[in-house]
Amino acid sequence: MNSETHTILAQTRLRTCPTPELQYHWDKTQRFLEGVLHMRSVDIFPVAYWAWNTSLWIKGAEDDWTRQLHERSGVLVAPDDGTIVGYTTCIPINPVNLASGAQWSGSILRPNTSEAYGLDPNKPISVGDGYWFAHPAIMHGQQIAHVRYVSVGMGHAPRSNRAR
DSSP: OOOHHHHHHHHHTOOOOSSSHHHHHHHHHHIIIIEEEEEEOOOOOHHHHHHHHHHHHHOOOSHHHHHHHHHEEEEOOTTOOOOOEEEOOOSSSSSSOOOOOBOOOOOOEHHHHHHTTTTTTSSSSHHHHHHEEOTTTTTTOOEEEEEHHHHHSOOOOOSSSSOO
């Protein structure tokens, strides 16, 4: 973590967004968690920061496949406090065809999330593409929010005036 990232984290924790890009993700995350999922008393920082960080990965992607993989990622969020308790991804379900591109599965737990909960990381566990998910091994089977990047990060964030 460099000093600029540390400053951004500190300012965001204090609820001041130092860049228009981060403000954009903060606002979209707040609208999604509060308006769609009705999670009004949670800390939105973990999801907003994840969305902003994912947007940086997308901007840095060297090919469409990698960009699409990040765009289809998601997080599992504890409904009581907003903590990220896991991560989701999608996998291509057909060979990559240059004419039509990859077709993607629904969301599945990332292997490292499966492993963290004592599940076999080699067996995909479907999360689906809905807003809520439950699995007996994760948070004692409680319903947890499934927040996909497309819900909190897609669109055009304003660019800051910083030199690139």
